[in-house]
Structures are given as C-alpha cells and as structure tokens.
Amino acid sequence: DAEITQSPRHKITETGRQVTLACHQTWNHNNMFWYRQDLGHGLRLIHYSYGVQDTNKGEVSDGYSVSRSNTEDLPLTLESAASSQTSVYFCASIETSVVSGANVLTFGAGSRLTVL
C-alpha cells in the first residue's frame, strides 16, 4: 500500500545544531507540504513543493529549508535549531489532478522535535 513516512518520529537536539527531518511518500504525489503543530496555533505551513526542483515558503518558513530532488522525498532542514522550533512536524502530500472531489491531503504520522 502507498504511504507517507516520516523519520525520526522523535528527536532531541541542542540549540544551534542542524537537524533534518525526512519525509518519503510512495503515492507519487506532486504536491508535498511541511506543517508544524503548536498548541493554540493549529497547523501552520512551513514550506511546500509542487514538484521536483520546486519549493515555496509558507507562513512560518524562517529558520527552515527544504529541497525536492525527486518526487518521493521532501526533507525539512533546520539550519541552526532554536528552542522556538520545538514542535511536532507533519509532512503531507496530495495529488494535483484537475479539480475534483478526490483531492485529499494525506499526512505522515508526525515527528516530535525537542530543542534544548
């Protein structure tokens, strides 16, 4: 079965370290997204990609970067981790077919990151 997997599921790091969260999907979806979830803020969009070599900034992109070298993967990198980036991170993907009722976002299981 097709799926979307995130790794690691849990990570503890120190301030200033570089951290990469992996996202791999086997749906062959063009569009992929990274969200962070914080209490009182819901899910906020960090970065997104509409295809290979395409990346875009979301509403909370400062301190984060992504790259899209193939359809399946969209790794999220924290260049220099800060305590404010302690959060739960979700990767998601969606098919970009012509507008239809079938367009539904599929989520990974989430990655909990703690920055000390």
Add this chain to the structure above:
Amino acid sequence: AQTVTQSQPEMSVQEAETVTLSCTYDTSENNYYLFWYKQPPSRQMILVIRQEAYKQQNATENRFSVNFQKAAKSFSLKISDSQLGDTAMYFCAFMKPGGATNKLIFGTGTLLAVQP
C-alpha cells in the same frame, strides 16, 4: 489570504449526546473545499468529512455531518451519538483547489472530550 477560525478551544460532551463544533473562514474565492480533520492522542491526522463549496447539500459521513453556510462562511461539524473514541482534537481546514496551487489552511483546533 484565507483564514480559518475555530472559536472553541475546548468542548465536552456526554457519551451518546450530540455536539457541534464551530468553524468560520474568510475567503474571496467562490470555489473551494472545506475539511474537518480529527487528531486522536495517537497524533495521526484523520480526515472526518469534506465539503465542496459548489455543493449546496451538506456532507454526511455516518455520525458526522456538517452545516455549511456559504454566505455566512460557516462550516460547523455535528457529531451525533458521541462515542468515547471521538475524544480528539478537531481541526477545520480550507483549501483552494486547482492543480499546482492547492494548500490546506488550518484553524487552531477544538479539543473535544467525550465523557462516559
């Protein structure tokens, strides 16, 4: 820019009772999708129900139904015969569809507790 507002941070309901979660949104678009996602303690994001803006009929999925008021930009979720397994965080979300431009905008969530 589109915004989604959930004004009820927490709600509680007795088992077997009915509860309604509120959601309002702001957009200048005429065609869009609205969603309710459920996030149980497992953290997995689960699609509950989806509504296409061009459809006047309210969507229904078993015990879950919506009251979609397009003119008022309101999209409430009604859960009938509440079950203990309905205890979760519920997120309302908006998406403007259309090929390579779709992305999901979330509200801040409502934490629902179903009491035995």
